Structure formats: structure tokens, C-alpha cells
Amino acid sequence: MTFHALDVGSGDDGRWAAHAQALWPIAEGWMSEESRTADGEIRARRLFEEHMPELVPVLDRLAGQLDTPGGSTFLTHANLRPFFSGCMQIGSDGTLLRNYDLSPEGCEGAIVRSDFLRPVIGMQEALWGLLDGMNDAGLAASLTFGGRFVHGPGFAIPIVMRYLLETCDTVDQAIDRLSSIPIGIPQNVTFVDRNSAATVFTGPDIPVTRAPDACAANHQHLAVPDEQEQSSRTQERLSAIRRAGTDVEAALKPPLYLSDYDKWLGTIYTARYRPTEGRVTYFWPSESWEQSFGDFAEGTRTVTIGRV
Template sequence: MKKVTTSFLEFRGSHAQFGFEQGKRLKDSALEKNYQRVNQPRKRPRYVVDANKAEKTIKAYMPHLWEELEGLSEGLKLSLEETVRNYSGYQQEWHPSGCSILTGRDYLVRNYDYHPKTYEGRFVLFQPQHGYATIGPSQRITGRSDGMNEHGLIIGYNFVHRRKPGDGFICNAITRMVLETCKNSEEAADMLKRVPHRHSFNYVVFDRFGKAKVVEATPRGVVVKDEPLSTNHFDILQEENRYHLDDSRRRKKLLVEEKGRLTSPYEAFRLFNDKAKGIFSEKYTQWAGTLHTSAYLPKELAVWFAVGSDREPFILSFKDWLQGKDTKIKQLIGYLNTDEELPFMES
């Protein structure tokens, strides 16, 4: 059993200032050292990012993200080219992973399943000068593994496969772009159809009007459907599916069966977070263990969050934060049943 700390980062201001502040905090940290180690070209010979092409593409979809990368570069005292390679979310790689998502009348609940060594332990609240304010756990520093914005738009993703990658953005960068530029599920689905995708994922979007959509997205095509839940396979783009889908289908069948019995967001949270219920996973060595459970309530602009199984959710009012009330929270503590390393906590 490993203790996991999640640090809170709250910032109001420009993207450039935000990037610089993050860079100062990250410089010489265990997390930044780990990214430097795993992203060395000699260790990842196929991992190449054209900085000029990245700049042009990022500016086409979210220009202020480029300003954040410039600030991050300055704060880290790292070249812009290396910062783009490590943290832009453009043309990066992604290992196979899990994840399950369910929406109800007034909530979205999600398990983020991946390898512990990829976790950052950062929960970010950001109110930019340009773009919508957002809340959620970070991934690859500038990206988000899931989140909600000031309009109550929520998004999360589920891995499907990484075969035949395209020129485009990885999942957490796309999540960030949607949150900062879209107001509702319709706008989010439209952006997911336009943005270039690096890999194949299901994206689930949900808004304060109760509209849920699942977007099956690949480098070769995107399909939008009205559906309240998702795991790790496509229903329409079936030719894109992996061969080993038993657990994904098992979880989806369980979610379909349980959805009608759930009477509250708390019951949905328990379905996802209680190990005995069958959605929470401890397959950490297989890159499919649950790292956190998050629930978003768009009408209340509230977030529930927990790291590890069988935990009570920490409840955070994003609405209060948007009105200028800081959380004053430094860290949350959780526990994962694994012996795998957590590099962001270990030097």
C-alpha cells in the first residue's frame, strides 16, 4: 500500500504567467526530473516533435496554450523546443490504459486507470485572462486527465488503441483545449470532430443541461453519439477496436445494468470507487489500475475527488473558487494498493 499526495495549484492570470509559475515550481522537482529521464531521445528514438509544426498546430486550436509553453520554458530554464517535446501534448505517445465513465441526470463520474509511474499528483484550478476557467487533475503538466469548466462542461477520455498514430494531439491536451474553449456538449463534440487526433479514444462530454455525448475519435475519423457511458472500445468504429475487449465489455455491461438503480451522485461515486463493486481496478502493473475517482456536478459546479479505493470523496466548490474564494488546501492524501513506483513523489 502506497501513500499518495495530491497537491493543489490555484492560479488566476495570463497563460504566460501560469506557465512561468508552474515552471518555477517544477524545476528540479522529482516530477520534472522523471519527465526529463523518460523523454530523452536516446530512450525514445521514435519520439520526435517538430517544434515549428507544433507551434502552428497549437496556435490554430488554442493559441494561448503556446504562451503557457513559453512561460513554462522560461520557468523551467529549459529550451522551448524541449519544453514543447515534453509538455505540449502534440505528437506525443501514450501507453494502453483503462478508464470508465458514467453520466447521470446531474453528474459525470469517472475512474482514471493508468500506471502509477505516470501519475502527477497535481490538481489544478486555473482562471485565465483568455478562455474559460477550469478545474481538474493535470497530466503531462499542461494537459488534463478530466475536468470541468466555469460553464459546467465536463470531459473525460477512455483509451481504445494507439495503432496507426496520426499527426495530432494526445488525449490530455485535447481535454484541456475543449475545457478552455467550449461552453456545452454540442460545442465540445464539434471541436472533437475538428481537432487532429494522435491516437484513438472515446471522449465523454456532459454539460449543465444534462446533455451527454460519447465521441469515438481516431486519426482516421470521428463519430458522435448520444450515450451516457463509455469504457475502452468503440461501438460504431468497430474496425478500430483492439482484440482483447472482454474487460471493457464487462465493465460497460455492469454500468448499463447499474445505471437505472442509481438514485444519487453519491451512489454513482460508490459504484466506481468501492473495490467490491467491480469497476475499480488494481491492475497497476498492466497500466490499467485506478489512480483516482472523480465526480463532477455541473449545476452546482462541484467536484468530488479521491485517490485509491473505498474512500470518501473530497468535495470542492468550484463555484466558490470562481467567486474569488481560494481553497486554502495544500494536499490531499490517498492510498494505492501497489508496489509500483510513484516518480513524482520519489527522487
Template sequence: MITIQSDLRQFRGTHYELGYRQGEELSDSPILKTRHKYWKLKRPRFNIDVQEAKSAFLQFAPKIWDEFEGISDGSKQPLENILRDFGGYRMEPERSGCSVFVQDEFLVRNYDFQPVTYDGRYMVYQPTDGGLAVIGPSSRVTGRMDGMNEYGLAIGYNFTHRKKTKDGFVCYMISRMILELCENVDQAVQLIKELPHRNAFSYILLDQTGEHYIIEASPRDVTVRQASECTNHFLTQEKENRHHIKESQTRLDKISELKSSMLSPEKAFETFNAKDKGIFSDNYKSWSGTIHTSLYQPRALKAWISLGGNQQPEVFDFQQWLKGNDFQQSTLTGKLETDIPIANME
């Protein structure tokens, strides 16, 4: 068992200023060293075309491109390296788990993956040059694993497969774009349909009206359905599924079995975070161990999170933060049943 730490980062300013600040932090952070070590061990299965990536971002989210330039300047790393390590366009994400349950009042999610890929950065950012304020854990620094914006739009995503890839954005960058650019689920669905997708993922959305959808998005199609639970396989685009989905189906069945007891956010969080309920996983070496449990309340604008299992959540009042009241703590801590460190650990 190891103790892990996630650093709480709060920032108000332009995207370039945020990028420059993050670039300076990365210069002294194990995160950058971890990414460079990774590429020495495993050759990227993609090529970075800076102009192609720039064109894609300028079409959909030009301010995020400013952030990349800020990271490059702040870290004194070539822009090509920043796009390779943190760009979210044409990247090749590894396989993972993840489970989501959504109701009118909340969305709860287990983020299941391999610890060495986990940033250990919880971001609260209010842009001053366009875009919506967002709270949630980062992925590859510029992306978001899950989160909620100032209008109460909440999102989580679940991996399906990475076969038959096409040029496009990956899950954590799509999540970031949705949160910064969309006010409700209908706008988010429209954006997901317009974006080019690198891989196949489900995106689970909830807004302040209580409207919630599961969007199955692949490089070939985007379909929308309504349900309250989602794991790691598609139900409408079944041809997109991997051959072996038994473990994913087992978790889906378990959520369905328990959902009648998860009608309050407190009970839902406890159930997802408990190690003996069949949803939380310690399978870290197989890229599917639960690193964090998160819950979002769009109407109350509150974000919950804990690292590891059997934990009490930290609850952040995003509404108060939007009024200018910064959070006092600077770190989150937890324990994982593994000896694999996360990316921000030496």
C-alpha cells in the same frame, strides 16, 4: 501499498504567468526528473518540430502556447524539451484503462493508468487573458485527465489504441482545449471534429443542460453516439479496436449491469471507487490500475475526487471558487496497492 499525494494548485492570471509559475515549481519537482529519466530508458517514438507544434497551437489554442513559453522560461529548460515532456502534440501516450458512466446530472470516471506517469497535481485555473476557468487533475502538467469548466461542461476520455498514428494532439491536451474553449457539448463536438488526432480515444461529454455524448475520435474519423457508459473500445468505429478487448467489454458489461443502482452521484461514486464491484482495478503494473475516481456535477458546479479505492471523496465547490473563495487544503492523499510511486514522489 504506498501512500500518494496530489498537490492542489490554484491560480488566477495569464497563461504565460501560469506557465512561469509551473516552470519554477518543476525545477524543484521530481516530475521533471522523472520525465528526463524516462527518456533515458525509452527513446521517444516521435520528433519535435517546434515550428510545426507552434503552428498547430496558434491555430487552435494560442494561449496554451504562451503557457509553454512560460514553463520554458520558469524552468530554464529549452522549449523543445518542454514540448517533448509536456506539449501534448505528436506525443505517444501509453496504453491505459479507464471507465466512465454519465447521466443528466453527473459524470463519474475511473482514471486507470500506470502510477509513474501520474502528475499528482490537481489544477484549478482561471485565465485572465482569454479562455474558461477549469478544475481537474493535470496530465503532463499542461493537459487535463478529466475536468469541468465554469459553464459546467465536464469531460473524461478513454484510451482505444495507438496504432497507425498521425500528427496531431493527444488526449490530455484535447481535453484541456475543450474545457478552456467550449461552453457546451455541441461546441465541444465541433472542436473535436476540427482537431487533428494523434491516437484513438473516446471523449465523454456532459453539460449543464444534461446533454451528453460519447465521441469516438481517431486519426481517420470522428463519430458521435449517445450512451451512458464507456470503457476502452469503440462501438461505431469497430475497425479501430484492438484485437483483444475482452477486459474492456467485461467492464462495460459490469457498468451496464450496475447502472440502475447508480442513479445518484453518491451511489455512482461509491460503486466506481469500491474495490469489490468489478470497475475499480489494482492492475497497476499492466498500465491499467485505478489511480483516481472523479465525479462532476455541472449544474451544481461541484467536482469530486479521491485517490485510490474505498475512499470518501473530496468535494470542491467550484462555484464558490469562481467567486474568489480559494480552497483551504493544499493536498489530497490516498493509498494504492502497488510499490510504484507517482511522478511527484522522490
């Protein structure tokens, strides 16, 4: 699988647009029927303005660069089609470690440094959202699917991750802000800053709720059905995360490292964020790639995923 590292700056000089235009045929497929209507466009814009006002100028700047019918509505990430994945994550002692699990064709594979409102580095999804990332204040965050197949009105989580990292400095501030944002499907979000780490459960049918500790797999406050547990092994992986902590070697081995790519449960990458250092390293079984605010290197890496 090929990963790209891109510095898109403030998004107004064509670098972001060149990448986004190439992905637009795929991204457009995420749009729901509602989001393709005039009324859906209006509702998406109003929802974004209400909950992410600081990002409205960035949205308009990027939409102008994308210059594609439906592009502005898509970039709100409001009422997109739901998607479900795997993943695990843990925060401890200033470190955030996560595995991102999906099918390879479903991952954008773009490590992006941006300066929209502030410096942010993360794994991009859906053109400007984030699967995980960190900001220059020393805050890092990542997401996992919450394991419950329910869907409601609200945002796709990647844009919310972007918003929180663009506007928050601490774990507590991010959780407080997340509590007022409607989320379309159940998600678990883990935050790490200089002094603390926490995981919260969120979704369209529950309030934001702190987890017992700063780690998550693919369930929330309720156990998943037996068949789902057998395929995702979420309880087993959560127990393994708690035992291993932020050990990268453990994350690169079963049961934390998954290989069911045809079932959208294969590990695409492992990321270790050290946000107070402004540093992230992406790992695969035989390779790693470090990036930082002080030394961000654009380029391309083709890596082997899966365990041989």
C-alpha cells in the same frame, strides 16, 4: 499515493513553474525523437497555432516560466510518444462520473485550479493537460483510452481536453471543435453540461463519432481482440456502468474498480463532477476530497489506492 491540490492562477507568478520543473525529468521522457529535432519543433508549433490559437499566449507564458530546452515543444503536446491506459466514464443528469485507471507511477496526481483563459479545475497530466475537468460555464469532460493500438500524427489528448474546457461552454460546442483537431491515438471523450451529456469516439484513423450513449470504457465502434477483452474486461465494465449510472459506490467496487496496477489497469481515483455547481469530488475506497470554484483548498493528501 500522494495527490496535490494546486492553484496555479494564470501561470505567470512561479506557482505553476515550480510544480512543472519538479516533474520535467519525467515529462521529458514523453518526447518523441521527432519532437527533439529543429524540424519537429517547428511542426509542433505550427500545429498548435493552427488548431489551438487561443492558447498560444498561454503556451508562451508557461514556456517562459518553465525556461527549459525543449519545454516549449513539449507543452504543445504535438507528436509525443503514445501512452495507453484504461478508465471508464458516464454522464447523466448534470453529473460526470469516471474512474481513472493506470499504474500509480504514471499519474501526476495534481488537482489543479487555473485561470489561463477562464477558471478551470481538473486532474492535470503532462504539466498542463487534463485527464478530466470542468470550467466555470458548467461544462465537464473526461477521457478514456479507445482500446485500439494505432498511432498517427496529432496531439496527445490531455492538451485537447485543456483547450476544449478553456474555450467551450457547451457539449455541442466542444464536440464541434474537437472534430477539427487531430488526435494521436484512439480516445473516448465524455462531455456533460447543464442540459446534455454525450460520448464521442476519436482517433487518428476515424472521424469524431458520437457513441450510442454518454458512457465509455476501453473500446469504440469495434470489439477488441479476445485476449485484450479478457485483460481489460471493457465490455463487462461498459455494461456495469450502464446499470450503475453515476453511483459512486458502484464505481468503487469490481468490476468497475480495477486492481491490476502492474498491468497499468488499476484504478487511481474516482471523480464525480457536478459542473453546474462548480464542484468535483475525488474518491478512494476510504477517503474523499471535494474541491470547487467557490472553495478550492490547496494541500496534499496521501491515500490508499486498491481494494484491501
